[in-house]
Structure formats: structure tokens, C-alpha cells
Amino acid sequence: MINWLLSAVLILLLVYVILLKRELRRLKTTITTLSERQAYGGRLSLEFREKNLLEVVDALNVWIDEVEKKGQVYRESEENIKLTIAGLSHDLRTPLTTIKGYVQLLPITEDPVKRAQYITIIEQAIARLLSMTDQFYDLTRIETKQKEMELRPILFSTEVEEVLFSFYEQFRERGIEIEFLANSADRTVLADRIMLTRVIQNVAQNLLRYAEGHVTVTFLEASDAVTLQVINHVKPGTQVHIEKIFQRFYTENTSRSNTEASGLGLYLSKKLVEGMGGMMTAQLSDDKFTLLIKLKKGI
Structure with a gap:
């Protein structure tokens, strides 16, 4: 009886060892080919449990999960770098080409009116270049976490009014009328003044490029936050893909080419608002485009 039991135990141990060794060999093969299968999910499994x-x-x-997540972050970062280089090359080429063309025209142009006009165009192209490089610099500092926000209580509606008013002549030239609604009292929010100014400037630039006619500006107050709501009609022929407007280098398709748009304005603005602990969203209904900027209330 004892011999029978001993034999049974030995057989079970032998089977256990065989199954264990087989499973270890299978795991070794699976781990060896793990890098080839990572794109399809590289988790390990057992047949002998x-x-x-x-x-x-x-x-x-x-x-493996941690490695795959890091790999995904690396691939996304690599794609972002490629996209940034392509977008940067495209966006800088237009004003540089403009500057080059009019610089070549200046020496052969004797008409003082035309020369003054060419110089104005060159100055505008240089200003666009400087604006773009500032945006790329801000974006790089934000995405590499080098930019620290100095959050302080700021009068939200006052800041918005001052920035938008600085664009008054440009709005007037394009037939855009800004109307502030429900703005009897100012609202204090926590924000970085320089970055908030940059956000509102980008909103103004977006209006100049794509808005038409009447624009309404409203401040919506909640218990813990204040939301800036900007509603405008989009220009005829403008195709707005609402799901893409906050993507890097996205610009709306219009019936005429838009040489001033870098495609970074709303993307950068969203990053800046989120860096200040806020939220930036957009809505589209028929030809009405609504931009919402939500910031925490100041003390």
C-alpha cells in the first residue's frame, strides 16, 4: 500500500515537473518574441496554472503594461515632433516668402506710395513671424513642463475688455461688432496675467480670421468658477470641424486661403487655460460658433 502511494506521489511530481518545465519553455518563447507582439497586446498567459x-x-x-504605456508615450511624442517640424516649416514659409518677394521689389520700385505699401506688408509679415515664434516658444515650454503659472486673482471681464478693445480698429475694418452681455459686475478668477492675455489675444485673432458680423461676449458665473462665452457667426464658405479645432496646426478650411493662420492659436490657448487649472471647450450649431473658457474663481 505504501509503495503504491509512493509511486502515485512520484508520478504526480513527475507530471508536475514536466508540465512546469513545458510551461516555462512556452513562457520563455513568448517573452523572447514579446517585442514583435507588443503592438497587438503583449500580455503573458498560462496554460498550467x-x-x-x-x-x-x-x-x-x-x-509589460508599464513598458507598453511608455512606448505609446514615446511614439506619440515622436509623431508630435514630426508634426511640429512639418507645421513649423509650413507656417514660417508663407511670411518668409512674402518678405523675400517684397524685399526684391523694393530696389526696382520708384513709386513712393508703392514702396511705403511694400514696407508695410514686410513689417506685417515680420510681426506674424515674431508672433509665431512666441507661440512655438510658449508651446515648447508648456509641453516640456518648463513653464510655471503664476496664478493670482485677476478681474476677468476687465482683462477681456482691455484685450479685445486693443483690436478695435481691426474688428471695425472687418465689420465685426463686439457686444458684451450681462457684464454689470466684474468677476475675479485665478490666472497668470501674461498667459491669460495671450489666450484672449488668440481668441481675438480667431475672430478676425473666421467671424462675421455680430459677436457676443458673456460671463457665466457658478459657485466656484467663471466662464467666458464668446459666440460668433462663421464666415460663409468656412468649414469648421468642431472635433479638430483644438488639435495642433488645425486651421478651418475657407473659400480663400488663409495665410495668417498658424493653426496653433486655439491649441496653445487650450494648453494655457488647462495650465491655469481651467477648461476650454467649443460648440458649433448651424453657423454659430461658441467658445467657452472656464477658470476658477479668485479669492
Whole structure:
């Protein structure tokens, strides 16, 4: 009886060892080919479910998940770099080409009126270049976490009014009328003044490029936040893809080419608002475009 039991135990141990070794060989093969299968999900599994082996596989799967997440972040970062280089090259080429063309015209132009006009165009192109480089600089500092926000209580509606008023002549030239609604009292929010100014400037530039006619500006107050709401009619022929407007280098398609748009304005603005602990969203209904900027209330 004892010999029979001993034989049975030995057979069971032998089977256990064989199954364990087979499973270890399978795991070794799977781990060896892990890099080839990562794009399709590289988690490990067991056919022979032994407790200690399960614990090892679970620990390996946690490590694999972390590696795959880091790999995904790296791939996205690599794509962003390629996109940034392509977008930067495209956006800088237009004003540089403009400057080059009119600089070549200046020496052969004797008409003082035309020369003054060419110089004005060159100055405007240089201003666009400086604005673009500032945006790229801000974007780089934000995405590499080098930019720290100095959040202080700021009068929201006062800041918005001052920035939009600085664009008064440009709005007037394009037939855009800004109307402030429900603005009897000012609202204080926590924000970085320089970055908030940049956000509102980008909003104004967006209005100049794509808005038509009447624009309404409203401040919506909640218990813990204040939301700036800007509503405008979009120009005829403008195709707005609402799901893409906050993507880097996205510009709306219009019936005429827009040489001033860098495609960074709303993307950068959203990053800046989020850096100040706020939220920036947009809505589109028929030909009405609504931009919402929500910031925390100041003390």
C-alpha cells in the first residue's frame, strides 16, 4: 500500500515537473518574441496554472503594461515632433516668402506710395513671424513642463475688455461688432496675467480670421468658477470641424486661403487655460460658433 502511494506521489511530481518545465519553455518563447507582439497586446498567459508561476506572470504583466504605456508615450511624442517640424516649416514659409518677394521689389520700385505699401506688408509679415515664434516658444515650454503659472486673482471681464478693445480698429475694418452681455459686475478668477492675455489675444485673432458680423461676449458665473462665452457667426464658405479645432496646426478650411493662420492659436490657448487649472471647450450649431473658457474663481 505504501509503495503504491509512493509511486502515485512520484508520478504526480513527475507530471508536475514536466508540465512546469513545458510551461516555462512556452513562457520563455513568448517573452523572447514579446517585442514583435507588443503592438497587438503583449500580455503573458498560462496554460498550467500553478500558484507561484501565476504570481510571477502577474508581476511580469504589470511590467509589460508599464513598458507598453511608455512606448505609446514615446511614439506619440515622436509623431508630435514630426508634426511640429512639418507645421513649423509650413507656417514660417508663407511670411518668409512674402518678405523675400517684397524685399526684391523694393530696389526696382520708384513709386513712393508703392514702396511705403511694400514696407508695410514686410513689417506685417515680420510681426506674424515674431508672433509665431512666441507661440512655438510658449508651446515648447508648456509641453516640456518648463513653464510655471503664476496664478493670482485677476478681474476677468476687465482683462477681456482691455484685450479685445486693443483690436478695435481691426474688428471695425472687418465689420465685426463686439457686444458684451450681462457684464454689470466684474468677476475675479485665478490666472497668470501674461498667459491669460495671450489666450484672449488668440481668441481675438480667431475672430478676425473666421467671424462675421455680430459677436457676443458673456460671463457665466457658478459657485466656484467663471466662464467666458464668446459666440460668433462663421464666415460663409468656412468649414469648421468642431472635433479638430483644438488639435495642433488645425486651421478651418475657407473659400480663400488663409495665410495668417498658424493653426496653433486655439491649441496653445487650450494648453494655457488647462495650465491655469481651467477648461476650454467649443460648440458649433448651424453657423454659430461658441467658445467657452472656464477658470476658477479668485479669492
